Amino acid sequence: MNTKNPTTTKYSLDLLKKTDSLVKNQFKCGTDFDLFFKKFTNLLMIDGKKTKASKILFTMLLTLKKKLEQDPQKNEKKAIRSMTKWKTLTQNHLENNGMKSSAQNLTSERSKEVGLNFTLLRVISKALENVTPNVEVRKVRVAGSTYSVPAVLQKKKQETLAIKWIINSAKKKQKTSKNNFSMSLAEEFLDASRKLGLARQKRDELHRLAQINRAYIRYRWW
Structure with missing residues (x-):
């Protein structure tokens, strides 16, 4: 016993x-x-x-x-x-x-x-x-012209954008594969951890756009 x-x-x-x-x-x-x-x-x-x-x-x-x-x-x-x-x-x-x-x-x-x-x-x-992105680009109108002005993101918005990008990237991945959504989501996390995937591309594109428009930061009013 x-x-x-x-x-x-x-x-x-x-x-x-x-x-x-x-x-x-x-x-x-x-x-x-x-x-x-x-x-x-x-x-x-x-x-x-x-x-x-x-x-x-x-x-x-x-x-x-x-x-x-x-x-x-x-x-x-x-x-x-x-x-x-x-x-x-x-x-x-x-x-x-x-x-x-x-x-x-x-x-x-x-x-x-x-x-x-x-x-x-x-x-x-x-x-x-x-x-997770550090900056975003906002549209600012000055004297009839519209400029893309870089702005620092708050932490909450950084996290929200990162999660949304991963979810949306997984949805796109699911459409081009036979996997279910959970599988696509897991693959997207794995890719992102290696600096790969659509979500990482979105982040890089946003940072690149902010870098290109850094000269317009003087138009920031907020």
């Missing part, structure tokens, strides 16, 4: 919480993922169908995770260092509480999953970073 050790269960639950916290803290500086997922769902939503939008996002995350399992870049140095840090924290936490066998078992079970989670979050964060 198997009996569960309440102490082991307590420390296992505590450890899982620390794992999730470590994953979040690792990417805290780059992207606030709670806010990102909420915003992404809202921008993805059509006709108030939030459940459907959430399902698409969840399926996309699962698809992207599967792609990363076979992706050659998943073993990049930073992801490996992050996973090593988690394994060290795990073993120290359990061994300090006299559970060496639990440390070995739990580490082997969770190390692969945690490593993939680190890589998944890193890909999403990198994709957003590569697509």
